[in-house]
Amino acid sequence: MAARRVPAATVAIDGQAAAGEGKAPRTERGRRTQQAILDAAAQEFGERGFHDASISGITRRAGVALGSFYTYFDSKDAVFRALVTHMSSQVRDHVAPGIRAAKDGIDGERAGLAGFLGFVRDHKEIYRIIDESEFVDPDSFRRHYATTAERIRQRLTAAAERGELRADVGEVHAWAIMGMNVFLGLRYGVWDADLPADDVAATAAAMLRRGLAVQPD
Amino acid sequence: MAARRVPAATVAIDGQAAAGEGKAPRTERGRRTQQAILDAAAQEFGERGFHDASISGITRRAGVALGSFYTYFDSKDAVFRALVTHMSSQVRDHVAPGIRAAKDGIDGERAGLAGFLGFVRDHKEIYRIIDESEFVDPDSFRRHYATTAERIRQRLTAAAERGELRADVGEVHAWAIMGMNVFLGLRYGVWDADLPADDVAATAAAMLRRGLAVQPD
Amino acid sequence: MAARRVPAATVAIDGQAAAGEGKAPRTERGRRTQQAILDAAAQEFGERGFHDASISGITRRAGVALGSFYTYFDSKDAVFRALVTHMSSQVRDHVAPGIRAAKDGIDGERAGLAGFLGFVRDHKEIYRIIDESEFVDPDSFRRHYATTAERIRQRLTAAAERGELRADVGEVHAWAIMGMNVFLGLRYGVWDADLPADDVAATAAAMLRRGLAVQPD
Amino acid sequence: MAARRVPAATVAIDGQAAAGEGKAPRTERGRRTQQAILDAAAQEFGERGFHDASISGITRRAGVALGSFYTYFDSKDAVFRALVTHMSSQVRDHVAPGIRAAKDGIDGERAGLAGFLGFVRDHKEIYRIIDESEFVDPDSFRRHYATTAERIRQRLTAAAERGELRADVGEVHAWAIMGMNVFLGLRYGVWDADLPADDVAATAAAMLRRGLAVQPD
DNA sequence: AATGAATGAGAGTTCATTCAT
DNA sequence: TATGAATGAACTCTCATTCAT
Known part of the structure; x- marks a missing residue:
């Protein structure tokens, strides 16, 4: 547990x-x-x-x-809000170094997912609390995901500007990636860690790399 | 509302x-x-x-x-459970025709997402109810997503066997797609319909098509 | 049971x-x-x-x-009342023949207790219902025990008049005997039939016979 | 009341x-x-x-x-249980001194009944509560009467060993005496105090004394 | 600052009884 | 006569919050 x-x-x-x-x-x-x-x-x-x-x-x-x-x-609401706010930044602080150390944009997303998976395996209660904030404190919930999506978008855009990714990457892709991360976190982090976090991240990243690469089509 | x-x-x-x-x-x-x-x-x-x-x-x-x-x-729990069970199948019944009518595997996922977006725009309460079941009735929640993911995986596998997709598609991809759909549904279905459902679905599907295509790499 | x-x-x-x-x-x-x-x-x-x-x-x-x-x-009260009334007379109908067939007054009480013990062993629910009427329908309860005590008293008085028992037998003795019967019924009828009904009745009757006999003092 | x-x-x-x-x-x-x-x-x-x-x-x-x-x-059950437990010991505490001060075994029972009658006259609610425990909290009910009967039996046995009573006194006699006390308490304590408690107790004790005496037969 | 007793609105649930068919 | 749906008062219990010490 x-x-x-x-x-x-x-x-x-x-x-x-x-x-x-x-x-x-x-x-x-x-x-x-x-x-x-x-x-x-x-x-x-x-x-x-x-x-x-x-x-x-x-x-x-x-x-x-x-x-x-x-x-x-x-x-009661106030503690909950305080908790969500700080856990939200905790998750970010935990995955940030991995992303910064990445070779390129997609590798950053891979590192982000890998870090996220590792984090939720150790902090299942955090996962649940952030999720539940959707119903308890919708503002925090919204802020958390809006902020997270926006950061992903910025990273994607930067990578596109560096010529790594297609020019049309945007908010839709960012939300898609975030949703992917969250559900892979649920499945392979909280529910059952039956696959190494790195393997899951590598598989997802490979799909993304091809999907967002500048080359084909 | x-x-x-x-x-x-x-x-x-x-x-x-x-x-x-x-x-x-x-x-x-x-x-x-x-x-x-x-x-x-x-x-x-x-x-x-x-x-x-x-x-x-x-x-x-x-x-x-x-x-x-x-x-x-x-x-109170019993009605909630009854509701989750039936909404769960409602969503599936609503998107199924579009998926069946699709040209190929990825087009099916595109149709599925488009249908899902349309559905949640009209049934925001259903979205919320299924989501909240994570905390009220974890079994239904788990069953709903496990079942949904498994269907996606089966469709991906079938497409791979037809030679449309890479042979290594599996559970990880299915969960990634499902998470993508759910969060795009949240962002563009429940929160703000500032983009046509079809556009969102097309963008996501394009990424998937390249990402899961059999050709490159 | x-x-x-x-x-x-x-x-x-x-x-x-x-x-x-x-x-x-x-x-x-x-x-x-x-x-x-x-x-x-x-x-x-x-x-x-x-x-x-x-x-x-x-x-x-x-x-x-x-x-x-x-x-x-x-x-609900009405059925309960009907039940108490009829069970009350049932008990009486069940023990009456034994009492009538007895050799003398005390033997009649012995037969009454023996019959009562046998009856409650077969009809535990009746025992409980009559007992509970104290709280549900006090009138029936009172009537049941008042009537029962009065019958005992009449039998004692008759026996005294026949010279079998001391002349001072009266209501106190009747209530004492009834209480004895009820609790012996509870202990050896409802709770645990670890002694033959006849033995219990014989022991109690022997005590009564000496206690109420006309002879000593 | x-x-x-x-x-x-x-x-x-x-x-x-x-x-x-x-x-x-x-x-x-x-x-x-x-x-x-x-x-x-x-x-x-x-x-x-x-x-x-x-x-x-x-x-x-x-x-x-x-x-x-x-x-x-x-x-609600918990208070009731607490009440039964403590009332049960209250009754005992109230009659104990009289019993200890008695001249002999039967006189002890007389004092016990007299004390009991006086007590229930002042505490009718206690009587009802203990009685009702048969249906609300059968364990307490059973414990109360089983304990009370056992104490009576021990007193009878002790008196028999002192040569005051017949050697065959036992559980049956104890339950008979307890039932007698309870019903006399109901009739002359709770229902109608139309006879002095001491007279009732004396009448019952006289019957017991003859009934349990060592001499006759 | 810390304690823990006191508060009372509010919720889910039961079930004897009535009513429409 | 028989059915079973409908009613709603009443009850026990919870717990966030306030208060007195």
Whole structure:
């Protein structure tokens, strides 16, 4: 069932992003409590889903009193939003290095998918939380995928400008690639890791390379 | 918010499929009431989501008394399951003709995507319901996507055997295509229909055709 | 678990007693339906207790439609009352012959207890129904025990007048004997038949005989 | 309708016995609330019976919010069980001193009955609650009477060993005495106190003394 | 800052009873 | 007479949130 604990860094409430979500703790002790609540929330939401999760479940896991929750977050929705926001950037931070190190555009997408698969295998709860945000916090959901698609599009366009890909690559391709990644992540990351992540990524990338290559047709 | 009404056929509880979900009515009058409840449930779940939906909301829409709900369904979960099952087959029934009429394998996938886009534009609530089943009724969710992917794989394999596609097409490609379809459906079907469905489908299909063609490399 | 079926005679709605409880059926067919409902009610109440029992459970057992229940009884309470009344007289009818055949007063009580023990072993549901009437239909409950106690008292008094028992036997002794019988019935009839009914009755009767004998002090 | 208030001690949730029934309050304020709920439950169950009693009725009497009930008890059944358990021991605690102070075995039983009669006259709701447990919580019911009978048997046996009673006293006699007590309690304690408790007890004890004496036959 | 008791709106579900056929 | 659909009041239980300490 993958790692139950989310590394503190994963959900760290850093300056700006936390604005409006978590309430800024004033003391060091407060900071630790808030962090404990966030980690516990990641577990609770991941295991039980948003609606079955309970504040008391979160505080129990965190080892703090029920009332303390409201010292750091305004509501159940607020923690969830904070979680989605930070997991969203976590995924990106995790795959970014691989993409940067790639030989060319398509290899970058391959690296991105490979990294994504590896990530969700270790963080199944994150996958579920982001998915569920479609129903709990549609704005975050939309922002997450809109941003992700836009980044893919930018990379595709840049590669096209470098002459690697056909000139007509655009938003449709970006969304297609993202959907591909998400569902391969579901199938080979969350459901059943019966194929090495690199093989899945290589297969998909090969299809894309031919499909988006500048040459044929 | 798209069509509010689900065509009766969509949620008709037909013989076997409904087994165990809805309780079979014994009179014609009962059949109509059950259908009314199902239609109302499709609306209610589509608009408010599973958890915010209420039985009383469903019966109010259906114009029947609260208690009548339980004459035909065992629980809130049970209607939801019945709905997912039947919508799942509805989607398939809707796109099947286009796929069968296609010139070749990839053209079939193009027709499938085009049909899917058109369908979700008219039935946004169906989209949401199937998606939410991931959290409400994981079994139905899994069955729906596993079945869909398997059909795509079979079509790809058949096309490969006809010499249209590369011999190595398989499950990974099927899941990639399905994910592509789902996310293009989300972006261009549910979110914003700012591109004709046929154009989106043509763009994606072109990429697939080159990517899966037998020739290059 | 003893006999599940109550012989028709057991709960037969005879003329007067039924007045006001069951509605008099006009046809022979109706009589059979009413009887079927009563038998089914005896089972249902016996197995599940008054509150967990349901009208639909009764009609299902009886093999008739839900609505038919109200053709023959006014309410759930009404069947229950009818049942208590008739079981009450059933018990009496069952033990009466033994009492009449007894050699003397105390032997009559012995025979009564022995008969009662045998009866509850075969009709555990009856035991439960009469007991539960304390909470469902206090009037029937009170009437049942008041009548039973009064009969015992009359028998004791008669025996005293015949010189068999002390002259001071009265209501207190009657209630004491009845309580004894009921609890011995619970312990050795319903709970665990680990002692022959006759032995239990003989032991209790021996105690009574000495306790109520005219001789010593 | 007898005393409305149950002395705090009666329903105090003490250490072990309460394990699993009430949830241990962590503060003094919580202890008071739990006690108030228990007292209110005793009233409510006593007056209306288990099924007609409602949680909201209990909390209304207790002067707390509906939700507070669930802070201290898991369910309606749970309070009922807690109540039965503690009332059961209350009755015992109440009659024990009289029994210990008795001159001999039979006098102990006389004192026990007299004490019991006095107790049920003041606590009619307790009588009803224990009786109703036969249908609501059969385990508690069984435990209560099995324990009570066993204690009587032990006292009888001890008296027999002291030469006061016949050697063959045993379980049957114990159950007979208990049934006697319960029904005399019902008749002269709950229904109608038309005879002094001591007279009833004396009459019953005289019968027992002769019935169980070592001498005759 | 931290605790945990208190609150009460709200939901799903049951089922005796009535009604239309 | 028989059927079974329809009704809706009533109930238990949950839990996010507030409050007092």
